[in-house]
Amino acid sequence: xxxxxxxxxxxxxxxxxxxxxxxxxxxxxxxxxxxxxxxxxxxxxxxxxxxxxxxxxxxxxxxxxxxxxxxxxxxxxxxxxxxxxxxxxxxxxxxxxxxxxxxxxxxxxxxxxxxxxxxxxxxxxxxxxxxxxxxxxxxxxxxxxxxxxxxxxxxxxxxxxxxxxxxxxxxxxxxxxxxxxxxxxxxxxxxxxxxxxxxxxxxxxxxxxxxxxxxxxxxxxxxxxxxxxxxxxxxxxxxxxxxxxxxxxxxxxxxxxxxxxxxxxxxxxxxxxx
Numbered sequence: 001x002x003x004x005x006x007x008x009x010x011x012x013x014x015x016x017x018x019x020x021x022x023x024x025x026x027x028x029x030x031x032x033x034x035x036x037x038x039x040x041x042x043x044x045x046x047x048x049x050x051x052x053x054x055x056x057x058x059x060x061x062x063x064x065x066x067x068x069x070x071x072x073x074x075x076x077x078x079x080x081x082x083x084x085x086x087x088x089x090x091x092x093x094x095x096x097x098x099x100x101x102x103x104x105x106x107x108x109x110x111x112x113x114x115x116x117x118x119x120x121x122x123x124x125x126x127x128x129x130x131x132x133x134x135x136x137x138x139x140x141x142x143x144x145x146x147x148x149x150x151x152x153x154x155x156x157x158x159x160x161x162x163x164x165x166x167x168x169x170x171x172x173x174x175x176x177x178x179x180x181x182x183x184x185x186x187x188x189x190x191x192x193x194x195x196x197x198x199x200x201x202x203x204x205x206x207x208x209x210x211x212x213x214x215x216x217x218x219x220x221x222x223x224x225x226x227x228x229x230x231x232x233x234x235x236x237x238x239x240x241x242x243x244x245x246x247x248x249x250x251x252x253x254x255x256x257x258x259x260x261x262x263x264x265x266x267x268x269x270x271x272x273x274x
Contacts (some may be wrong), residue, residue: 007037007045017167019046020178026164115154115258117171118179118187122155124148124195129206132199136219142226143243145192150247156255158184160248169259176259185244193227 004019005012009029013019022029023043037045070081116123127135127148135144149155159176160166166184167176200220204213229236248255 003050004047005050007035007042008032016047016049017176017178021161021165021167023047024165024178024180115157115169115262118157118168118184119170119172122149122191122195123152124198126152127199129203133203136196136199136203136216136223140243141196141219141223142189142192142240143247145195146188146244146247149192149195150251153254153258156251156258158248159252159255159259160184160245163245166248169262181241181245184248185241188244189227189230189240193223196223 008031138144157169
């Protein structure tokens with residue numbers, strides 16, 4: 001078994017993805033050791049893999065504590081030391097949640113449900129023409145689209161850890177990868193914009209709802225305006241960020257359930273590290 005240790009603050013984790021999340025947080029951890037390493041060197045060294053509680057020194061084969069570097073002649077003494085003196089390190093190693101980077105097929109089948117990659121278009125097959133018309137006429141076109149998209153379990157491929165970082169399943173890499181929330185929101189906005197344009201074209205070409213073409217064209221102009229404002233004004237971006245983060249978090253439990261099912265489904269296969 002292995003662990004990763006932050007070279008800035010000595011934070012310890014068993015999973016490389018957890019260390020990557022720790023390192024890319026907006027508020028960086030404090031450097032508690034004097035060193036002359038650059039930020040890039042600190043980052044790279046923090047992602048080096050170490051063996052847990054069995055690092056043997058060259059001096060009489062003594063075992064070294066991963067936290068304070070003190071050495072012991074037996075594992076039992078080391079364990080006592082870690083449970084007492086270096087208790088935080090022991091807890092981190094023993095109790096940290098198991099979150100695997102999952103190597104799976106491009107589309108994952110769990111109990112008959114297919115999971116799409118965040119790098120793909122969402123599955124909008126469950127949104128009928130009537131609902132598409134309602135969305136286009138709504139004042140909250142982008143938020144309504146995301147809400148309806150996430151009602152389909154096959155689109156639950158995003159888990160937000162906090163307001164800075166999340167993880168997304170990608171079909172290109174065939175696993176979950178960390179992504180900044182800012183990038184998740186930007187990508188979501190672009191994908192939703194494309195879907196809304198498709199909704200418009202579908203309804204114009206097959207107007208089963210008998211909606212006014214003039215009204216739809218006005219809504220299309222409003223759609224273009226809102227999309228442009230998102231990328232040009234801070235106020236619009238903040239409004240969308242708040243709305244999208246809330247929608248993703250409302251679906252977090254279901255997204256995590258799918259994630260853990262993937263871990264269980266692939267427990268007997270080799271897990272590819274990021």
